[in-house]
Amino acid sequence: MSDVLITNGRVVDPATSLDEIADIHLTDGSIARIGTGLSVAGAEIVDVTGAVVAPGLVDMHTHLREPGREDEETIATASAAAAAGGYTAICAMPNTDPVQDSASVVDQVWASGREAGLVEVVVSGALSKGLKGERMADLGEMAGSAARVRLFTDDGHGVQDALFARRVMEYLVSVDGIYAEHCEVEALAAGGQMHEGETSHRLGLRGIPAEAEELMAARDIALAKMTGCRLHLLHVSTAGTVELVRRAKSDGLHVTCEATPHHFTLTDATLEGYDPMCKVNPPLRPARDRAAVIEGLKDGTIDAIATDHAPHAQQEKDQEFSYAPPGLVGLETALALTITELVDPGHLTLAVAVERLSTTPARILGLDGHGSLATGRPANLVVFDPAAEWMVDPMKLRSKSRNTPFAGRTLKGKVLHTFFNGKQTVTAGEVVRGALV
Amino acid sequence: MIGKHLLSMNQLTAHDITQILDTAESLRRVTDRPIKKLPTLRGRTVCNLFYEASTRTRISFELAAKRLSADVINFSADSRSSVAKGESFKDTAWTLEAMGVDAIIVRHGSSGAPHQLAQWVDAHVINAGDGAHEHPTQALLDLFSIRERFKEIEGLKVAIVGDIIHSRVARSNVKGLITMGAEVTLVGPATLIPREAASWGATITHQLDPLLEDLDVCYLLRVQKERQNEQLFPSLREYANLWGLDARRMSKMKADALVMHPGPMNRGVEIAAEVSESPRSIILDQVANGLAVRMSLLYLMLGSNEGIDA
Numbered sequence: 001m002s003d004v005l006i007t008n009g010r011v012v013d014p015a016t017s018l019d020e021i022a023d024i025h026l027t028d029g030s031i032a033r034i035g036t037g038l039s040v041a042g043a044e045i046v047d048v049t050g051a052v053v054a055p056g057l058v059d060m061h062t063h064l065r066e067p068g069r070e071d072e073e074t075i076a077t078a079s080a081a082a083a084a085g086g087y088t089a090i091c092a093m094p095n096t097d098p099v100q101d102s103a104s105v106v107d108q109v110w111a112s113g114r115e116a117g118l119v120e121v122v123v124s125g126a127l128s129k130g131l132k133g134e135r136m137a138d139l140g141e142m143a144g145s146a147a148r149v150r151l152f153t154d155d156g157h158g159v160q161d162a163l164f165a166r167r168v169m170e171y172l173v174s175v176d177g178i179y180a181e182h183c184e185v186e187a188l189a190a191g192g193q194m195h196e197g198e199t200s201h202r203l204g205l206r207g208i209p210a211e212a213e214e215l216m217a218a219r220d221i222a223l224a225k226m227t228g229c230r231l232h233l234l235h236v237s238t239a240g241t242v243e244l245v246r247r248a249k250s251d252g253l254h255v256t257c258e259a260t261p262h263h264f265t266l267t268d269a270t271l272e273g274y275d276p277m278c279k280v281n282p283p284l285r286p287a288r289d290r291a292a293v294i295e296g297l298k299d300g301t302i303d304a305i306a307t308d309h310a311p312h313a314q315q316e317k318d319q320e321f322s323y324a325p326p327g328l329v330g331l332e333t334a335l336a337l338t339i340t341e342l343v344d345p346g347h348l349t350l351a352v353a354v355e356r357l358s359t360t361p362a363r364i365l366g367l368d369g370h371g372s373l374a375t376g377r378p379a380n381l382v383v384f385d386p387a388a389e390w391m392v393d394p395m396k397l398r399s400k401s402r403n404t405p406f407a408g409r410t411l412k413g414k415v416l417h418t419f420f421n422g423k424q425t426v427t428a429g430e431v432v433r434g435a436l437v
Numbered sequence: 438m439i440g441k442h443l444l445s446m447n448q449l450t451a452h453d454i455t456q457i458l459d460t461a462e463s464l465r466r467v468t469d470r471p472i473k474k475l476p477t478l479r480g481r482t483v484c485n486l487f488y489e490a491s492t493r494t495r496i497s498f499e500l501a502a503k504r505l506s507a508d509v510i511n512f513s514a515d516s517r518s519s520v521a522k523g524e525s526f527k528d529t530a531w532t533l534e535a536m537g538v539d540a541i542i543v544r545h546g547s548s549g550a551p552h553q554l555a556q557w558v559d560a561h562v563i564n565a566g567d568g569a570h571e572h573p574t575q576a577l578l579d580l581f582s583i584r585e586r587f588k589e590i591e592g593l594k595v596a597i598v599g600d601i602i603h604s605r606v607a608r609s610n611v612k613g614l615i616t617m618g619a620e621v622t623l624v625g626p627a628t629l630i631p632r633e634a635a636s637w638g639a640t641i642t643h644q645l646d647p648l649l650e651d652l653d654v655c656y657l658l659r660v661q662k663e664r665q666n667e668q669l670f671p672s673l674r675e676y677a678n679l680w681g682l683d684a685r686r687m688s689k690m691k692a693d694a695l696v697m698h699p700g701p702m703n704r705g706v707e708i709a710a711e712v713s714e715s716p717r718s719i720i721l722d723q724v725a726n727g728l729a730v731r732m733s734l735l736y737l738m739l740g741s742n743e744g745i746d747a
Contacts, residue, residue, distance in 0.1 A: 193548075201631035204548040204570030204605060274549025318527050320547035322568065 003027050003043035004422070009053035009383060014355040015372035024053060026379040029422030033375060048383045051416055054354045055371050056088025056119075056380035057335060058361040060258055061155070061234060061306035063327070064090075064121070066112065067105070068097025073311035073400045075109065078331070079118035081309070081399040083425040085331040086382035086415040089120040089362065089370045090309075094131070095156045101126035101137035103145035110147035118425045120380075122365055125149040127168050127179070133159045136168060143175040150366050153180035155234055158216050160186055165220065169229035178364070180232040181220050183241065184282070188212035193322055195268045195283040203271060205321070208283050214240040221248045224255060232364065233257035235308050237282040239292030246301040256364050258306035259293045261330060261337035266290075266405065276317045276324035277405040280308075283326075294347050297356055304361040305353075307334045311401030329399045333406055339386055339413030350386065369421075379422040388414035398431060439737055442555045442562040446573045446612035454617060458581050461726070461733035467504065468728065477740045478507035481539045486529070486554075487513045487565070488545040493700060493724060494565050494574070498542050501731035505740070510538075526550065527557055534558045540739055543567070561738050569603045574734065575699055576609035578727040580617060582719050583654060585726070586695060591618030596648050597639075598624045598680055599658035599707055600669075602631050606699045607658060611637050622648060625680055628669040645680055649689040656697045657682055657707045673706050683709040687717065695719055 004026040011022045011034060023038040024031060059082065065073035075092075082090045092109050094100035100109060106123045113121020125142035129135045131154045142149040152172060158181060159165045169179050189212040194200050196207020217233055221244060224231035236242060236257045248255045262280060267287050270278045278284060296302035310327025317324050338357060342348040348356070362371025369378040391410050394402035418426035425432055439453055449457075467475055483502040485495050495511065502509045512529070524532075526545075533541060540561040543551050548568030555562040566572040584590055595614055601607045601623050611634075614621050621639040623630050630641055642648065649655070660676055670676050677683075682696065687709075696708070696718045704710045713720060 198633040198636050201602070201633050202608070202637070204568050204608060206569075274552045276553075315525065318525065320526055320545065320553065321549045322547040 005043040009048035013373035055358045059090040062090040075112040076116040077400040079116040081331040083118040088380035091122045094126040103141040106147040123147040124151040158184040169227040178230045183213045183216035210238040242296040256303045258304040274321045281326035305356045336411035336413040383417040461729040464732045465729040478505040497727045571609045572605040576613040578730040593619045593653040595654040
């Protein structure tokens with residue numbers, strides 16, 4: 001029986017419409033009570049005056065690289081990076097080696113996540129065997145496994161065959177799965193290095209047009225309407241996609257989507273210096289698309305902020321731009337980028353930011369134990385100082401890979417403590433080793 | 438001044454370009470002497486780092502450096518073979534740096550490779566062609582060749598015809614010509630011209646014939662035969678019919694108008710054999726001038742300390 005009393009924080013919980021200075025009493029890993037002037041005999045007091053207490057962040061889109069590329073990241077290092085970034089749940093993308101396309105692989109990832117014990121590792125499953133877009137992965141068996149897979153995606157690849165997409169959507173309805181798409185028509189995007197536009201043509205880099213994303217988004221929305229399947233669009237990056245989702249939602253379709261911090265922070269202009277750190281897929285887009293992503297986050301068209309955390313080994317990023325793999329690490333910068341780029345300039349209130357980072361992604365993934373500070377729920381929460389500034393130093397990241405385009409940037413918003421199922425995984429900004437072990 | 442590296446024509450003002458061309462003119466006289474060598478770069482080492490096959494550019498740079506008495510080393514590798522062997526571009530760069538190379542002339546299939554190299558080494562970096570990005574020394578030698586004939590570049594009407602979208606020669610030439618005050622028109626099928634090329638300051642058109650009588654320079658780009666398989670135009674025959682410069686089209690051009698081509702040519706596609714060998718064609722002058730322009734660049738960038746970092 002352990003009691004913790006988190007005192008004097010600004011408690012922000014969109015799920016219960018709470019935003020006030022209060023104390024939170026945690027007992028036996030759950031939230032016992034929220035109120036002012038609480039006092040609990042024998043409780044450990046964590047005074048968080050001046051800081052914000054929010055439900056732990058939930059990342060819908062994390063590449064953990066284990067199994068297969070443990071030199072780049074492991075489930076344990078990704079969990080530590082996530083905890084340090086204020087997360088209590090992360091969704092493991094299936095493009096591992098072997099691919100998460102069967103119950104045995106998803107269960108292995110799920111069990112390793114439990115063993116790391118720093119966050120809840122929610123496991124997604126592939127839509128197709130080997131992410132090839134040809135034969136269905138073991139969708140029902142993954143849904144019924146210990147990992148209880150709910151979100152299915154071939155992330156990294158869009159499903160090219162419309163009939164296959166239709167069949168998978170129809171099938172997923174019967175196992176209560178979400179069809180999550182990496183929207184990219186390969187015929188239009190093949191060989192592309194960055195967004196196709198004025199900058200790519202000037203730099204002489206082959207472009208990926210916005211239409212490569214938008215055509216597939218439009219197709220999937222039509223198929224979702226046809227099949228009744230729940231559709232989630234991963235990392236939307238163009239004004240056109242945001243508009244398609246806005247219209248689909250107003251038509252009453254069950255479509256959700258996410259956007260990444262790098263797409264609401266950076267534009268394709270950052271590619272001017274050919275820095276492979278800024279190479280990512282979908283690519284960074286022009287200012288107009290970035291503004292549309294911010295607008296979508298503002299009006300709720302975009303439900304979630306997701307990192308698309310994609311670790312890469314140094315030698316792979318240290319190549320010619322055309323050969324370097326796309327992707328960047330994001331777990332430890334997402335909250336600060338949200339505060340610096342969206343809350344500070346007045347695009348989002350802090351409460352809406354928390355909704356996009358925690359409440360809504362938890363709801364989409366069906367995680368009852370996350371995304372809310374309601375009494376009786378597991379104590380999954382983050383304490384952060386929204387005003388504290390810090391400089392991104394790649395060498396200080398807990399992730400095993402250091403491929404961030406934000407090196408040297410000063411950001412606002414610092415994680416102080418993270419609690420996962422009532423145990424402190426981060427204290428005073430430091431990850432507690434073996435928190436649950 | 439030119440700056441430490443030459444990566445893009447963007448970095449050169451009209452004044453810089455004029456200085457490079459003027460210097461090239463003086464240096465060309467050296468090549469007319471019986472002993473064709475200056476001692477300027479004695480004791481300096483220049484490395485040709487070529488990740489893409491090239492004959493004329495590499496030989497031209499090698500000869501330019503040797504005429505200035507520099508030591509020259511050549512490193513050639515296919516873009517991907519060095520990767521397969523396990524030595525990365527960065528490691529190769531650091532190796533050359535450790536050997537005390539003063540300048541690296543780099544040709545690479547990946548756009549931006551010279552920019553990356555310039556961040557890794559202290560040596561001067563000269564872009565000898567990177568992917569579909571730029572080929573600044575080609576543009577400089579073209580400007581030299583045009584100026585030689587017309588004395589002034591400002592106000593000239595220049596058409597660049599063909600595969601603009603994949604062409605580093607086109608990108609560098611558009612920048613250089615516009616900086617020097619020429620009027621540039623890009624001509625070809627829409628599949629071969631970037632939609633945003635208007636923002637480069639050039640005019641875009643899809644028909645060559647209406648332009649011919651006003652042109653001072655008709656600059657033809659090489660059509661890469663493999664493009665045919667990418668469905669960028671129906672056939673080489675149709676391309677030649679619509680955009681190739683043949684004798685009939687050439688006859689519409691002004692008497693003093695020039696025909697240029699960066700080579701290697703596909704005779705019978707973008708240029709007819711009789712056009713390439715006509716008096717209007719200055720294609721061989723372009724090659725000869727390349728040597729003088731590259732000597733000029735090495736002279737200005739490596740030759741005196743004032744010329745380098747000021």
